Amino acid sequence: MNAGPVATLDEIRTYFNGKADAYDDVDAQPYWVLSDELLWSALSEFVLPRLPEAEGFRFLDAGGGTGRWSHRIATARPDSSGLLYDLTPAMFGHAREKAERHGYADRLVCQEGDLGQVGENLAGERFDLVFNFHNVLGFVDSPADVITQLSGLLKPGGLLVSFVPSRWHAAWFNLALGQTGEAERNLAGRGRFTETMPDMHLFTPEQLRTMHEVAGLQVDLISGFPVLLYPGYQETQLHGSTRSLADLLGEPSAFERILTMERGLLGMSDTVGRGNNLFVVASRPSN
Template sequence: MTTTKHDTIDYFKHKADKYDLVEEQAYWQLSDRLLWNVFKKQVLERLPKGFTFFDAGGGTGRWSFKVLQEFPDSRGYTYDLSEDMLRQARLKRESNGLQDRWSIKQGDLHAIEGVQPASVDVCFNFHNVLGFVDEPLKVLEEIVTLLRPEGYLVSFTPNLYHALYFNISLGRIEEARKLTKGKGRFTLEMPDIHMFTPNQLQRYYDKCGLRVQSLKGFPAFIYPGFLETQIEGNTQTLSEILLDPLTFEQILEIESIFLDKEELAPRGNNIFIVGQK
């Protein structure tokens, strides 16, 4: 079944008001820490002072807001198809007085409007953004046009191999079989989305004329349970492990030690890739 723009808009319409509750889930706190640490070290800290970013499919602006907070000279765009998600981003912008630094635009990533070509230092898309679009490669090619020379494109995508494991572990064999063709889902309420492998993303970046600087998968040794796909809720076993602050930090340290092992990329829940123009 083909996922349409309407399916995507409708899916997020019912999640927008509660979407940021994901930050209260112990597993995603761990995943976010890993993602922020590697994104900051390998990309953001290498950018010129006063850099400009483009958050593709940025939704409620969770990551845009974090970048703007941590780098007070930065400016950026949050661009998304869902007006309901962007409404939450605008609330963040207004309540934090960021109107002069934060542009929020509704639109289709296949044909980006309102942003000048070669005007952005870093473009990023996190979590399921590339999964929901019709043509992931076309979207990446469109985003690349926004980058200045030497600019960075960063993607954090769903991992096909983990999606297969996840569905099989829940006994959803037909969902797993469907994934063998490259599209599927984590929950029965979501539309089918594209899933990716490390090699596939490497090929996409090559076709976009980007030099791949980093390719990794994480978290690699602890996976989300079913409740972690529901925005609200914590799987009991994961909670017992991760809600202990000391254990949380120890697992974070173990995951961090192996982040640079490219051979572990297929094992990660998500795939992280950085390319430079």
């Protein structure tokens, strides 16, 4: 079946311009707090220990938005410096404000640009770590081409880390809402979670492996999480939470027990298909 066109740059820019001022409010939603803690655990276990320490490291936050992950890395690793690259100035204006408020503005540069032209726009730049999280690769015209461009910005031995929407989770989500036609589109590789969001690409683990290998990268890990809890419709909004998830995750001891269970599944290849999002760590060969 024809899955239809991906959203245009203007549609994507308009969508995120409208969300910029409230985007960080997702930090108040218990499900996304859980997801973020798992992503940070995965970075802490599988990525950060592999980066240079004595001389520090340089990162590229590709499609970094309001700088939520630039902030976390820059504050956890004061030996790091980075470049946040995003299509929407209204989003990365918040990243600049965070950097100034928390004292790392001298270590983070923000630059406007289309990821479809990132290789050209950042020609000559090299990074130890390049990362793109959540729907970033979903919104580009050609994910394979962007991965190839990002690969070219890595230093030898550098890491490309992606956290992207799962095709199978999207189909489950839309079927749970009674949207059979949208679930069919999801299985064909395209779709969305709400009527207001731009149409995007959805991914499978094998598809991701192939795209990274074609780009000349070695795939070190493909995982997926969370695997035990899925978001409801409310979690697709910037405010509000599904009642059952808010009740379960809002109790601190229950949250910690669930987080411990989920952490125990990080990196397990046989759970990847259950992941709400797919997590990929790939490296550029040293020679």
